[in-house]
Amino acid sequence: MTAVADVVEAHRIPVLLRLTPNLYALAYRLMKMVPARHILREARRAGTLTAGTTVVETTSGTFGLALAMQCALDAQPLVLVGDPVIDARLHRQLTDLGARVDIVREPAARGGFQAPRLARVAEIRAGIPDTFCPEQYTNPANPDSYSLIADLLVDRLGQVDCLVGPVGSGGSMCGTTRYLREAGPGMVSIGVDANHSVLFGQDDGPRTLRGLGNSLLPANLDHTQFDEVHWLGAPEAYAATRALHRGHALFMGPTSGAAFLVGSWWARWHPDALTVVVLPDEGHRYHDTVYDDAWLAANGMVGPTRAAPREVATPGEGTDGWCRFAWRRRTLAEARDGALAEVVGS
Known part of the structure; x- marks a missing residue:
C-alpha cells in the first residue's frame, strides 16, 4: 500500500x-487527481462505490486520466465518454491503464459535445447493473x-x-x-x-x-x-x-x-x-x-x-x-x- x-x-x-x-x-x-481521489474515497465511504462497481464519467481531459490512474490502482472498472478532440496520446494512455474509452461522434446543435456525452453516460449506465458516476461538474x-x-x-x-x-x-x-x-x-x-x-x-x-x-x-x-x-x-x-x-x-x-x-x-x-x-x-x-x-x-x-x-x-x-x-x-x-x-x- x-x-x-x-x-x-x-x-x-x-x-x-x-x-x-x-x-x-x-x-x-x-491537478485533477485532487478531486478524483477525493470523490472516489467519499463514494466508498458512502457505500455507492464497491469493488465491483463500474465508474462511468464524461471527460476528454485530465480528469479522465486521474480516474484511470486511481481505478487502475484499485482494480476498479472504468468507462470514459469523450469526443473526437481527445488527444491521441491521452487516449492510448487511458486504454493502457485499462479504461474503456467511448467516443461520441456527433455534437448537439447547441452546446457542442457536452450534452451528447452526458446522454451517452446515461445510456451506458442504464446497461450496467452497478455503476457510479463522479459527476465532476455537479458533485460538491x-x-x-x-x-x-x-x-x-x-x-x-x-x-x-x-x-x-x-x-x-x-x-x-x-x-x-x-x-x-x-x-x-x-x-x-x-x-x-x-x-x-x-x-x-x-x-x-x-x-x-x-x-x-x-x-x-x-x-x-x-x-x-x-x-x-x-x-x-x-x-x-x-x-x-x-x-x-x-x-x-x-x-x-x-x-x-x-x-x-x-x-x-x-x-x-x-x-x-x-x-x-x-x-x-x-x-x-x-x-x-x-x-x-x-x-x-x-x-x-x-x-x-x-x-x-x-x-x-x-x-x-x-x-x-x-x-x-x-x-x-x-x-x-x-x-x-x-x-x-x-x-x-x-
Missing part, C-alpha cells in the same frame, strides 16, 4: 515555486477536495493576496478560493476562461484552446467567488506557455500558460501583493502542438499578441483575444445586468 499511496501523492500534491519576488506558481503534475466533493490545497498555501505562505487560475468545471478555483478566504476574506480571485465559453456569460462558440472553458454551465461554478474574469484565445495562451518554459523551465500545458499570462500581469501591477497562479498540468501531451514551432506557424498561432488585457464593459465583448472584466463577486445574472446598467449610465 505504501507504493500505491506514493504514486497518487506524487501527482496530487503540487509544488510551490517562486517565479518573481511576489509571484508563486502552484505547479501540479496532474469536487470543490471540497481543494481544502487540502488551501491548507498547503496558508501553511507555506501565510496569506495569499491573489489567486489566479483557469476555470473548467469550477471545482479548483471555487474550492481553493472559498477555503483561502477563511484565512483572508479580502483575497482577490481571478478566473481565466477561453473566448466563446459560456462559463462567464458569453455565447458558446468554437474554441481551439482546450482544458478550460465549457459549453455548458456546471453546477460547481460559483460566480460569486470571482473578482475578475479574463478571457484568452489560443495564440496568447500558447505563447505564454512557451514563455513560461523558456523563462522558468516549467514544462506545462496551455491552461497553465493562460493562467501564467494573467497572473504575471496582475503581479506586475500589484508589486506589494502576494500572487499565486495555478498551473494545472504538465506539457507532455503538447510536444507536437504547442511546443512545435512548425505546427504553430501552420495553424496560424504565431503573431503579435496583447501585452495587457483589453478592458470590456460586458462579458459578451470579451470574445476577441485577451480581455478583462470586473466581475466583483456577482452572480452570472447580476454581472450581466450590472454591466448593462454601467454601459447605459455611462
Whole structure:
C-alpha cells in the first residue's frame, strides 16, 4: 500500500515555486487527481462505490486520466465518454491503464459535445447493473477536495493576496478560493476562461484552446467567488506557455500558460501583493502542438499578441483575444445586468 499511496501523492500534491519576488506558481503534475481521489474515497465511504462497481464519467481531459490512474490502482472498472478532440496520446494512455474509452461522434446543435456525452453516460449506465458516476461538474466533493490545497498555501505562505487560475468545471478555483478566504476574506480571485465559453456569460462558440472553458454551465461554478474574469484565445495562451518554459523551465500545458499570462500581469501591477497562479498540468501531451514551432506557424498561432488585457464593459465583448472584466463577486445574472446598467449610465 505504501507504493500505491506514493504514486497518487506524487501527482496530487503540487509544488510551490517562486517565479518573481511576489509571484508563486502552484505547479501540479496532474491537478485533477485532487478531486478524483477525493470523490472516489467519499463514494466508498458512502457505500455507492464497491469493488465491483463500474465508474462511468464524461471527460476528454485530465480528469479522465486521474480516474484511470486511481481505478487502475484499485482494480476498479472504468468507462470514459469523450469526443473526437481527445488527444491521441491521452487516449492510448487511458486504454493502457485499462479504461474503456467511448467516443461520441456527433455534437448537439447547441452546446457542442457536452450534452451528447452526458446522454451517452446515461445510456451506458442504464446497461450496467452497478455503476457510479463522479459527476465532476455537479458533485460538491469536487470543490471540497481543494481544502487540502488551501491548507498547503496558508501553511507555506501565510496569506495569499491573489489567486489566479483557469476555470473548467469550477471545482479548483471555487474550492481553493472559498477555503483561502477563511484565512483572508479580502483575497482577490481571478478566473481565466477561453473566448466563446459560456462559463462567464458569453455565447458558446468554437474554441481551439482546450482544458478550460465549457459549453455548458456546471453546477460547481460559483460566480460569486470571482473578482475578475479574463478571457484568452489560443495564440496568447500558447505563447505564454512557451514563455513560461523558456523563462522558468516549467514544462506545462496551455491552461497553465493562460493562467501564467494573467497572473504575471496582475503581479506586475500589484508589486506589494502576494500572487499565486495555478498551473494545472504538465506539457507532455503538447510536444507536437504547442511546443512545435512548425505546427504553430501552420495553424496560424504565431503573431503579435496583447501585452495587457483589453478592458470590456460586458462579458459578451470579451470574445476577441485577451480581455478583462470586473466581475466583483456577482452572480452570472447580476454581472450581466450590472454591466448593462454601467454601459447605459455611462
